[in-house]
Amino acid sequence: MTATEPRATAARTTDAAAPDGPPVRHQLVLLVTCLALATVVAAMASLNVALPDLARETHGSQTQLSWIIDVYSLVFAALLLPAGALGDRFGRRRALVVGLTLFGGGSGLAALTTDPTTLIALRGLLGVGAALVMPATLSTITGTFPRAQRTRAVSVWAAVAGAGAVVGLLASGTLLEFWSWRAVFLLNVLLAVAALAGTLLFVPESADPDAPRLDVGGALLATAGLGALVYSVIEAPTRGWAEPVTLGGIAAGLALLAGFVVWELRRSHPLLDPRLFRNRRFAAGTLSILCQFFAFFGYIFVIMQYLQLVRGDTAFVAAVSVLPMAVTMVPCSRLTPRLVERFGARGPWVLGLVLIAGAMAALGGLDADSPYWRLAAALLLLGAGAGLAMTPATTAITDALPRSLQNVGSAMNDLSRELGGALGIAVLGSLLSAGYRGHLDVTGLPPRAAEAARSSLAAAARIGGPVGEHARTAFVDGMRLTLLTGAGVAALAAVAVALLLRRPGAVTARG
Structure with missing residues (x-):
């Protein structure tokens, strides 16, 4: 069966919500799947605040430290589509169990080593587990919840997916106040064990027993x-x-x-029928998620350095400083289904992307002496935009596929997130580095000190004196170009979504 065939074949799916199956406790299913989702999403950003601690204990080079962060997203993104197809064929609950086991086991081993190469390999293993877990969470929701409850359940899922990275930063910052970077991995173990127990107890199995062999x-x-x-x-x-x-x-x-x-x-x-992108809502949802997470993870990468190295905040204070985003993201995400029901998907969706663009532009206007209220106001705007845009984009992607292929649709949704995040960190990080180097004046410094200062703001700060002060100004100059680029990407996404949904026929679930 292809992804574009009608839903008639979905009757063959082993669906725990079927009348002859055991009753499904939908709220517990939602709780468990969101816990599993939060576990793997938080791991995308949680180590960012621990990098100074990691560098001291592992003695890793800058390239090794970068890969400890980035290999997770690389493996995650590369395996999402085949992992989604495996979940369809062999069972979404089984995919959750295997994925959480790999994620928890890899995290436990990572807490026991100080070798940077081993940490890179284990973070890659976590990416394998996350690729199995993330699509299975959304497809379990869409495959077990009645249609009347599905949109609201997806809105909760979208809120957790969006806020998970912020929660991960906060948890890591808190743990680093009392312990070391190892605590971040041990927290992963605890969350994975809790999600695994909940999966075994409450999540029903759903699969397509007649699914074709893996492509x-x-x-x-x-x-x-x-x-x-x-x-x-x-x-x-x-x-x-x-x-x-x-x-x-x-x-x-x-x-x-x-x-x-x-x-x-x-x-x-x-594995994924390219003809799906003829569906305007599916195409709009995929593009929107990609651009949202391009901007979001690029912002996280930049703002954590700004808070710790420019403003001088501790890891905990820096993590707490980004909480205003979650304050508006969660309620706006829960409100979005009502707005969509009343006004249609196009209005709230496009408004959300416009708010994201405005927030990124406002963040780009910060300097070293900006008061915190300016940062908080921009983050409130960013959270509201993400809450408004994420739910309709996610629903558009999942509604384009039959129930028997929900894991593939979920994998496409998650692939857009991971790929957008990886590209955001890489592209915006490159712009930040180029802007920083271009504005930094190292005249009069010895060659080795000059090269160290140009390599990063952290190295320049260790030199101190006028060099450190000038480096902070150079970083802010580079940050401005970086965040304005992110704002431009979000604005282009808003235009694209508005155009893709401009016809009434394109707004239907399968138009």
Whole structure:
């Protein structure tokens, strides 16, 4: 069965909500799946505040430290589509169990090592587990909740997905006040164990017993293409965007993804049918999520350095400082279904993207002496925009697929998030680095000190004196260009969504 076939075949799905099955405790299912989701989403950002502690204990190079952070998103993004298909075929509950086991076990091992290479490998293993978990959470909700309750359940899921990174930062900042970076991994273990127990107790199994065999060729092409593309983009700030290795890697990734599209168009049972993007809502949802998380994770990467290295905040204070975003994100996400029901999806969705663009532009206007209220006001705006835009985008993607392929649809939704986040960190991080270097004056410094100061604001701060002060100003100058670029991406997404949904027929669930 292809992803574009009608829902008639969904009757063959093993659905725990069926009349002859055991009763489903929907609120507990929602609680458990959101806990599992929060566990893997928080891991995307939680280590950012622990990097100074990691550097001291592991003695890792700057490149190694970058990969300890980035390899999680790389593996996560590259495996989401095949992991979603495996969940469809063998069971979404089973995917949750295996994924949470890998995630928890890898986190436990990571807390026991100080070797940076081993940490990189274990963070990659966490990415494998997360790729199994994240699509299974959303597809379990859409596959077990009645249609009347599904939109509100998805709004809760979207709120958790959006706020999870902020919660991860706060939890890590709190733990670092009392312990070391190992506590971040041990927290992962506790959350994974709790989610695993809840899955075994309350989450029903759902799968398509008649699903075709896994499209191995498509899975390999998608994994290789996404892996090459994301790897090259993440490495670009270090190697240089114009270097042959970077350009060749990006070209190879794009070529492999083009080959994936051609392969899938010729398959009778594709991993992801490219014809799905003819559905305007599906295309709009995918693009919107990609751009939202491009801006969001780029902002997280920049703002945590601004708070700790420019303003001089501790890890805990920096984490608490970004909480205003969650204050508006959660209630706006819960309110969105009512707004959509009354006004349609287009208005709240586009308004949310416009608010995100405005918030990023406001953040780009900060300087070293800006009062905190300006940061908090921008974060309130950013949270409201994310809450308004995320739910309709997520619903648009999942509603484009039949129930029996919900895990693939969920994987596409999550792939957009991961790929957007990885690209946001890489592209905006590269712009930040270029802006910082371009504005930093190292005249009169010895060559080694000059190169150290140019490598990062943290290194310049260790030199101190006028160099450290000037470096903070240079960082703010680079940050301004970076966040304004993120604002531009969000604004372009708003225009694209408005155009894709401009016709009445495009606003229906499967228009």
